[in-house]
Amino acid sequence: MLRFGVEEIPESGMEVSHDLPRSWVEPLVGPQYFGRDDVVKASFALNRAGHTVIVRGQIAGGLGFVCSRCAEEASLQIDHSFTHVFVEVAARATSVPGEIGEDDDLEVTYYDGDTVDLEPLASEEIVLALPVAPKCSENCRGICQQCGTNLNEGPCACASDVVDPRWARLKELKI
Numbered sequence: 159m160l161r162f163g164v165e166e167i168p169e170s171g172m173e174v175s176h177d178l179p180r181s182w183v184e185p186l187v188g189p190q191y192f193g194r195d196d197v198v199k200a201s202f203a204l205n206r207a208g209h210t211v212i213v214r215g216q217i218a219g220g221l222g223f224v225c226s227r228c229a230e231e232a233s234l235q236i237d238h239s240f241t242h243v244f245v246e247v248a249a250r251a252t253s254v255p256g257e258i259g260e261d262d263d264l265e266v267t268y269y270d271g272d273t274v275d276l277e278p279l280a281s282e283e284i285v286l287a288l289p290v291a292p293k294c295s296e297n298c299r300g301i302c303q304q305c306g307t308n309l310n311e312g313p314c315a316c317a318s319d320v321v322d323p324r325w326a327r328l329k330e331l332k333i
């Protein structure tokens with residue numbers, strides 16, 4: 159869906175954007191994530207110098223997820239930008255990386271033939287854009303290991319039974 163003929167990319171550049179369907183996003187992002195009604199959109203600005211294509215991309219949109227601590231559903235916005243360079247295999251030996259490779263954020267893919275495919279790039283970047291263990295909030299208290307109460311909604315009855323062993327010793331001393 160995101161394959162472009164290199165010769166068709168004008169040297170002056172072109173922009174494309176594509177809505178990434180849920181059916182495409184969901185298998186990539188792991189079971190803790192799921193698509194919502196918001197569209198996840200990939201936008202690319204392509205520039206070409208000879209057979210080298212520079213791609214500035216952005217993936218933006220909303221996804222739902224299950225909090226890794228409390229298991230409640232929440233959602234997050236992705237807004238992830240990246241730059242990627244496609245270099246023709248034939249040019250590999252002769253030139254480029256010295257010049258382009260100085261920027262650590264710049265990744266290079268070697269392509270063969272006369273098209274560049276941005277779909278694998280979009281898959282890779284959407285995964286990079288997402289935390290492995292998403293949380294509903296930085297301060298999520300999670301669920302009680304003993305009774306399963308969601309501690310964001312208030313303390314549970316067992317909270318007071320769990321005593322730090324150091325305090326337990328102090329208690330003994332006082333008695």
Ligand SMILES: [Zn+2]
Pocket residue numbers: 225226227228229230293294295298299300
């Ligand atoms: Zn949570």
Ligand SMILES: [Zn+2]
Pocket residue numbers: 302303304305306307314315316317
């Ligand atoms: Zn509890």
